[in-house]
Amino acid sequence: MPTIGDQHIVKSYDDELKRLHDALARMAGLAEAQLAAAIEALDKRDSDIATRVMNDDPKVDECEHFINEQTVRLLALRAPVADDLRMVISALKAAGDIERIADHAANAAKRSLVLNQMPPVAPMRSLVRMGKLVAELLNEVLDAFLAHDAERALAVRSRDQEVDDLYSSLFREILTYMMEDPRTITACSHLMFIAKNIERVGDHATNIAEMTYFIATGRSLNDQRPKRDTSAYEDGTSPV
Numbered sequence: 001m002p003t004i005g006d007q008h009i010v011k012s013y014d015d016e017l018k019r020l021h022d023a024l025a026r027m028a029g030l031a032e033a034q035l036a037a038a039i040e041a042l043d044k045r046d047s048d049i050a051t052r053v054m055n056d057d058p059k060v061d062e063c064e065h066f067i068n069e070q071t072v073r074l075l076a077l078r079a080p081v082a083d084d085l086r087m088v089i090s091a092l093k094a095a096g097d098i099e100r101i102a103d104h105a106a107n108a109a110k111r112s113l114v115l116n117q118m119p120p121v122a123p124m125r126s127l128v129r130m131g132k133l134v135a136e137l138l139n140e141v142l143d144a145f146l147a148h149d150a151e152r153a154l155a156v157r158s159r160d161q162e163v164d165d166l167y168s169s170l171f172r173e174i175l176t177y178m179m180e181d182p183r184t185i186t187a188c189s190h191l192m193f194i195a196k197n198i199e200r201v202g203d204h205a206t207n208i209a210e211m212t213y214f215i216a217t218g219r220s221l222n223d224q225r226p227k228r229d230t231s232a233y234e235d236g237t238s239p240v
Contacts (some may be wrong), residue, residue, distance in 0.1 A: 015195040020067065020070045020074065027063035028142040031098045034057070034060065035101065035135050038109045045115070047113055049174040050113050081130035083215075087148075087215055104198070111190045111193055111194050121191065123170060123177055126166070130163065138205045141206075141209045145208050154209065156206070157206050198217065
């Protein structure tokens with residue numbers, strides 16, 4: 001049975017698989033650049049960069065559309081099995097996660113335009129630090145996904161707890177800042193939404209890590225993903 005990376009008897013089949021892989025690589029690169037630029041726009045209070053992030057979002061959508069068409073074509077005409085089937089199905093799912101990552105980056109950039117019209121607030125430094133961590137994890141997991149590297153993917157999955165810890169800490173910092181100075185409520189509210197966008201990027205990166213493990217090993221990760229985001233409990237209640 002052929003394994004991942006083996007050539008097939010029909011060269012056109014290999015060409016189609018390569019086109020799918022190349023489209024995923026392009027989409028991954030675009031999403032990485034979008035997130036990095038959104039974090040830079042926040043850090044530098046640069047409205048031009050933020051606007052570029054928003055305007056470039058359709059490029060990621062175009063990649064997802066092509067990947068969806070390519071996977072349907074492969075499933076319908078080639079009837080892939082075993083490793084190939086895992087790769088094609090995971091490509092379809094990963095494209096959805098990558099598209100959402102780009103959307104979260106665009107949303108963060110959009111809110112940064114509003115923040116740029118207000119005086120800077122101190123929790124921004126913590127938000128940028130969290131953003132840079134998530135950008136690092138995204139870069140790692142996308143490289144792992146394209147290389148079918150299960151070990152690197154698991155390393156990213158385990159670090160999702162770091163993102164949760166930073167998000168919970170940032171949530172408390174923003175609440176404290178608003179209580180101490182009610183004039184910052186509007187700006188801090190936008191920070192909260194941006195922080196949630198970035199935290200969700202971390203969750204999508206973890207999804208891609210789990211898909212990578214599935215592609216490389218043929219097994220799913222059945223253990224519950226550890227979560228340490230406590231922001232839902234800050235009011236003393238638990239979610240319903």
